[in-house]
Amino acid sequence: MENVVNFEQLFGGIYRNKTILLTGHTGFKGSWLAYWLTKMGAKVYGYALDNNELHHLQLLNNTLEHSEIGDIRDLKHLTDYFQKVQPEIVFHLAAQALVRPSYTHPVDTFSTNVIGTANVLEACRLTNSVRAIVNVTSDKCYDNREWIWGYRETDPMGGYDPYSASKGAAELVASSYRNSFFNLKEYGKKHKVLLASARAGNVIGGGDWGIDRLIPDMVKATAQNETVQIRNPKATRPWQHVLEPLSGYLTLGWKLLNNQIEYADGWNFGPEIKSNVTVGEVLEESQKYWKDIKFNIQTNPDEHHEAHLLMLDCSKANKIMKWKGVWEFEKTIEKTVNWYKIYYQNKQINTEQDLNDYVKDAAQAQLIWTQQI
Numbered sequence: 001m002e003n004v005v006n007f008e009q010l011f012g013g014i015y016r017n018k019t020i021l022l023t024g025h026t027g028f029k030g031s032w033l034a035y036w037l038t039k040m041g042a043k044v045y046g047y048a049l050d051n052n053e054l055h056h057l058q059l060l061n062n063t064l065e066h067s068e069i070g071d072i073r074d075l076k077h078l079t080d081y082f083q084k085v086q087p088e089i090v091f092h093l094a095a096q097a098l099v100r101p102s103y104t105h106p107v108d109t110f111s112t113n114v115i116g117t118a119n120v121l122e123a124c125r126l127t128n129s130v131r132a133i134v135n136v137t138s139d140k141c142y143d144n145r146e147w148i149w150g151y152r153e154t155d156p157m158g159g160y161d162p163y164s165a166s167k168g169a170a171e172l173v174a175s176s177y178r179n180s181f182f183n184l185k186e187y188g189k190k191h192k193v194l195l196a197s198a199r200a201g202n203v204i205g206g207g208d209w210g211i212d213r214l215i216p217d218m219v220k221a222t223a224q225n226e227t228v229q230i231r232n233p234k235a236t237r238p239w240q241h242v243l244e245p246l247s248g249y250l251t252l253g254w255k256l257l258n259n260q261i262e263y264a265d266g267w268n269f270g271p272e273i274k275s276n277v278t279v280g281e282v283l284e285e286s287q288k289y290w291k292d293i294k295f296n297i298q299t300n301p302d303e304h305h306e307a308h309l310l311m312l313d314c315s316k317a318n319k320i321m322k323w324k325g326v327w328e329f330e331k332t333i334e335k336t337v338n339w340y341k342i343y344y345q346n347k348q349i350n351t352e353q354d355l356n357d358y359v360k361d362a363a364q365a366q367l368i369w370t371q372q373i
């Protein structure tokens with residue numbers, strides 16, 4: 001690929017002029033995905049709550065066809081919107097996406113993540129135009145044994161805290177819809193819908209102002225010349241840039257739209273094993289790019305249970321889908337910290353630059369979704 005990125009040709013050019021409905025477009029991942037899809041010439045419609053005072057999509061001067069503010073627990077509103085938009089593909093990202101608030105609002109977490117997912121799948125079932133669904137859950141959907149091995153797609157679902165359990169349950173809902181309504185044996189005869197689920201780990205990158213997340217907490221404190229309080233410095237997480245799982249979701253959508261039934265399944269999209277590092281290491285690496293970052297370890301014995309060790313085995317995506325991450329841990333931190341530094345110091349948004357760099361690096365690594373076909 002030359003130096004100028006031809007976005008419309010990525011993913012086999014499948015997204016150009018496609019009508020796409022994205023739930024959770026006002027959130028962190030959703031805003032990046034909406035931006036990337038519009039750059040590829042897709043007609044993007046979003047459905048989500050508008051619960052952040054500052055969000056990335058607003059800063060990007062969003063180029064969506066339409067943004068609908070609504071609750072996924074409201075089946076009528078959701079279905080009416082699906083009927084109006086008539087999407088060909090749906091990316092479902094709307095969720096209560098955090099562990100700690102799931103302890104204070106467990107029922108909200110279950111209703112949004114489990115019933116909300118059932119509602120999205122039901123709206124898809126009732127909307128004739130839908131051909132492909134990418135359901136986004138989490139690495140936390142697996143029954144966590146706190147062991148050193150990565151979880152595979154065939155491992156049992158589980159979840160200790162309400163958030164993790166809600167993601168395990170959302171997977172069961174998706175699997176039930178796939179068996180009952182979008183069954184692969186009946187594909188092309190009784191229905192024309194392929195449904196896949198995507199599980200990724202902790203993502204970072206610019207444009208996240210979610211509460212109770214390491215990077216947003218760190219940069220907000222730094223911008224105000226404060227020290228960020230850290231509760232779990234030894235917790236290991238699979239850190240990756242937000243663009244990494246998104247390239248996985250987009251690859252999945254591409255394959256589903258191409259009627260490749262073997263992709264209608266669960267998929268892990270995690271980083272290489274060396275990006276599974278502790279919270280403390282993330283902070284130390286971040287300080288290299290923003291010297292003003294200060295942190296203080298404040299462990300609380302009454303803290304709710306949170307998983308310490310969590311890794312994904314991504315052999316399936318690597319081998320079958322030929323999906324691979326692009327940026328190593330150091331580059332991921334550099335890109336993330338610099339995004340916020342530029343934002344807070346110069347009031348500029350580096351999203352376009354980051355996306356260009358990411359696609360160029362992926363093309364250099366000859367990843368399949370960048371190849372012209």
Ligand SMILES: NC(=O)c1ccc[n+]([C@@H]2O[C@H](COP(=O)([O-])OP(=O)(O)OC[C@H]3O[C@@H](n4cnc5c(N)ncnc54)[C@H](O)[C@@H]3O)[C@@H](O)[C@H]2O)c1
Pocket residue numbers: 023024025026027028029030047048049050051070071072073092093094095096097098112116136137138139200201202203204210
């Ligand atoms: N950020 C991560 O590190 C991470 C890791 C693993 C999985 N995930 C999953 O990825 C998806 C996106 O996460 P994110 O980081 O962008 O989260 P986010 O909190 O930034 O965004 C969540 C989005 O969902 C919307 N939403 C929440 N409740 C809703 C409701 N009841 N009705 C309609 N919309 C609602 C919000 O308005 C927002 O648009 C979620 O499913 C999340 O569980 C995220």
